Amino acid sequence: MSHLPRLTVELAVLLHTQRVAALGTLDAQGLPFVSMVPYAIAIEPGLLVLHVSGLAAHTGNMERSPAVSALVMRSEVAGEPVHALQRVTLSARAETLAPEHPLYAACRAAYLQRFPEAEPMTELPDFRFVALHLQQARQVAGFGAARSVDFDTLQEALRTLP
Numbered sequence: 001m002s003h004l005p006r007l008t009v010e011l012a013v014l015l016h017t018q019r020v021a022a023l024g025t026l027d028a029q030g031l032p033f034v035s036m037v038p039y040a041i042a043i044e045p046g047l048l049v050l051h052v053s054g055l056a057a058h059t060g061n062m063e064r065s066p067a068v069s070a071l072v073m074r075s076e077v078a079g080e081p082v083h084a085l086q087r088v089t090l091s092a093r094a095e096t097l098a099p100e101h102p103l104y105a106a107c108r109a110a111y112l113q114r115f116p117e118a119e120p121m122t123e124l125p126d127f128r129f130v131a132l133h134l135q136q137a138r139q140v141a142g143f144g145a146a147r148s149v150d151f152d153t154l155q156e157a158l159r160t161l162p
Helices: 006-017 057-064 104-114 116-123 151-159
Strands: 020-026 032-038 040-042 047-053 067-073 087-097 127-142 145-149
Touching: 006 067, 006 087, 006 127, 006 145, 006 151, 020 057, 032 047, 032 057, 040 104, 047 057, 047 087, 047 104, 047 116, 057 087, 057 127, 104 116, 104 127, 127 151, 145 151
Parallel strands: none
Antiparallel strands: 020 032, 020 067, 040 047, 047 127, 067 087, 087 127, 127 145
């Protein structure tokens, strides 16, 4: 990883070490809705993977309007300034994957590698995998260290294991 720019390395570490994101969707009235979702990374083809219930509000929201945003951030540390927390806001397009979809097997494998305890839930009929096709991002790597991140740099960060 040493040949990569420092902020790209920090982005890779953030995405690979954190396991949950705040997912922003739009409800049926067009109002913003934020929920917590565990996520995995499917290195090939370079996307985030969610496993969601059809009963969850965010699932219906993504099906109606696939433009989503996800915030991944470091946990707060007592006594440290919260304004410097490392974080990235990702813009993406959500795609629900049917079992016959070409990405399904890779996404399922990536999710279960990160969350093996979720395997029984994959057998429940109301759960499905959703691929978040990343488009761009805004990274804050600390106080005064922020940048816009393009698609190619996001892909590089996803493929870089810390």
